[in-house]
Amino acid sequence: MMSPFQQTVLHILRGGPPETGIPDRVRAEIRAREATSERLIGWIQLGLVLFFTTLYAIAPRAEGSAGFNFVPFALGAYFLFTVLRLFLSYRFELPRWYLLISIGVDMALLVGLIFSFHIQYNQHPTFYLKTPTLMYVFIFIGLRALRFDPRFVLTTGLVAMAGWLGLVFYAALADMDHMRVTRNYVEYLTGNTILIGAELDKTIVILAVTIILSVALYRGRSMLIEATREHAAATDLRRFFAPEVAASITGADTALQAGEGSLREAAILYADIRSFTGTSATLPPETVLAVLAEYQNLAVEVINQEGGRVDKFLGDGILATFGAVHPSQTYAADALKAASRLVAAVEANQEAFRAAGWPVSLRVGTAVAAGPVTVGVIGSRNRLEFTVIGDAVNRAAKLEDANKVQKSKALTDRATWELARAQGYREPAAEERPAISVAGVERPLDLVVFAD
Template structure:
C-alpha cells in the first residue's frame, strides 16, 4: 500500500507526463504545419502528416489512461519509445522526399536538423520528474543516431569534410560535428536525468512535509500548525517546559447507556459525527486537541504557543460546543433519535507541556494539577447538575469585556475530589 507521500508524488509524475504528452502533440502539430510550408513533394506531406495525426490520436488516448491513473509507467515508457521511433525515421522520410537512394547520397541523413527536435523532446521528457525517461531517451538517441551514421557511411558516395562552411553549404558532412552533437545530447540527457532526480527528491520532501502538516491539522488549529512548521528540532525531542494554559474536558453524559442501546456500529458513527463538529469549534477558537478519551475530549488553549486570550478562547469554545450540540440534537430528534447532553469543565493554571515518551514514540501533551482540576470540574457537573463549570482562576484571566457577556452563577467554594485545595466553582449558563 503506497504512502500518502508516494501517492501525491505519483500525481505530480502523472501531471508531468501529461505535460509531456501535450508538448509532443504541439510539436507534431507544428511539424505538420511546417511540412506543408516547406515540403518539396506530396509524399513528404502525406507521410509526415499521417504520422503526426496518428501519433497525436495515440497520445490523446494515453492521456485518458493517465487521467484515470492507470498504466502510468507504461505510458511514460511508451512515450519515450514513440520519441525514439520518430527521431529515427524522420531523417529517412526527409531523405526519401528529396530523391532517396537513387538520387541523393546517404550523407543527407546526417545533415538534417533533427537534433533540434531531439533536444526539445528531451527537455519535455524531463517534465515527468521521473529520471528514467530522459536517461533512456538520451541513451536511445545516441544509439539510434550512431546507427544512422554507420548506415550512411556504407554508401560509397558518402562525403566528409572538416570545414563547417562546406558542411553547411555543400554536399559533404562534418562527421566530427555530428558525433559531438550526439555526445552533447547524451550528456544533456544524463544531466537532465540527474536534475530530475534532484527535483523529485525535493518534491518528495515537500510533499512529505505537506502530509505531515495535514496530519497536524487533525490535532492543532491552523495557526498553531504554522508555528510548528517553523519550529526547530529541539521542539520534537522528549522533554517539556512549564507554561500557563487553559485545560478543557468535555464528556457525553450517560454515554455507557447510550452505547449499550445503539450497539458498536451506531456508537462509532455517533462519535465520529460528534467529534467532527466539536473539533471544528475547538480549532476555530485556537484550541489544541490533546487526546480523545473514549467519548470525552481533552483540549488545551495556549499550547504550544501561549497567548493572553487563552482563557477567553476556552470559554468561547465551550459555549460554542453547547450551542452546536443544541443544533445537532434538533437534527437528531427530527430523525427520531434521542438527544444527548455533555458536560464541560475548564481550569486555568500551570502545567508541564511537551513531548512525553521516547524519540521513536512521542506524545505531545500537558500534565500537572491543572489537568486534574479540569477533569474534576467536568465530573462535578453530574453531581451539581450543571453542564458547564469553570474555575475562578479561569474566569479571572478572561478579558473584562468578555466577562460582561457571561451569565454565571457561583456554586460555592468546593473541594475537588482527590485534592486538598479548594477552588471556587462557577457555572456558566448558555
C-alpha cells in the same frame, strides 16, 4: 548479491527506487502527479509544434530545394497525434505502452524528417548528417524528464541514438561503389562525406546526456517519493493536531526534543459525556464509535469556531485549549463561550445521537479553568507528545468531575469567571457557589455555574 551500482542501474531501468512499504495513498498521489506531468508534456509538445508550424509558415524558404517537401506533412501528422495524446491524458491515465509508442512517434518524426532532407535537396544521404535538426532530440529527451521517471528518458535517448546510428549506417552504405567515408575534417564539412569520429561524437553526446539525466531523475524520483510520503504524513498530522501545532512540528528547524516548551496564559476546557461507560457497555462497538464521531464532530466545530484547539481526545472526553497554541487576548471568554455553546449544541442534536444508536439522552459536562500553562513536548527519545501542563489543566479536570457532585453542566472558578468578564464575556451566571471543596484541589473554590 548485487553491488550498489548494479542495484542503481536496475532501479533506473525499473523507473526509480522500489516502492515497497509505501502506502497506497502515497502511490496514488505519485500517480496523480505523473498524470499531471504527462498533461504538461502534451501541452508543451503542442506549443512546440504550433511554434514550428508558425515559424515554417512565415520564414523564407531555403534555396536549393527541388525534391518533395515532407515538412508540412510531418508537422500536420504530429499536430494530430499530439492533440489526440493530450485529449486522452485528460480522459484516463496513459498506460506505459502508449507512452512508449509516443516516444517512438517522436523519434520517428525527427529521424524521418532528417532522412527526408537528402530527398528534398536531391543530395547523397551523407547530406543529412550535417543538419542541425538533430539538436531537437534534446528537446524530446528533456520533455521526458518532466515526468521524473528515468525509464522514459533512457528509452527516448536510446531510441534517438539508435535512430541516428541507423541514419549514419544508411548514409555510409548507400553508395558502396563510391565510399563516402573520410578522415579529412575540411572535406567532411565542405562535401558529402562521412567523418566517423564526428558521428561518434554526436552519438556519445546523446548517450551521455541521456545517462546523466536518467541518473539525476533517479535521484530526483527518490526525493519525490520521500517528499510525497512526508507530505502525506504531514497532512495526516494535521488531522491529529491543531493546524498550528502540526505546522510547528513539520516546520521546526531542528528535530523536536522532550523538554522543549514555552509558558502561555491560556484557558483549558474539559468536556465529558455523562454515563458513557455504563451505556456503551450495552451497545455494539460500531454504535459506540458512531455516537462518539457524531459528538466529537459537533464539539470540535464549536471549539474551533470560538478560537480553541482540541489538544486531545480522552475516550469520551475532550481537552481543548484557548490561547495555548497561539496567543489570544480573549482566551478565558472564548473558552466559556465554547463550553456553554457545546452544552446547548448537544441538547439541540439529540435526534442525531439517537439516529446514531444512543438509547438515552446524551448529556455532557464541561468545565473551564484559566491560568499560566506550559505548552511543549514531553515523552521519551522515541515517543513524543505535544501537550499542555499546568495548574489550569488539573483544575479544569477536577472542576469537570465536580459537575457530577454539583449536579451542573458547566463549571468554572471565580478567578476564571472574572477574567472572562474582563475579556468581554457577557452571559449571566446561572449560580454562584462560594467556598466549595473540590476533590483533588487543596483549597475550597468559589464555583460559578454558567450553563443550565
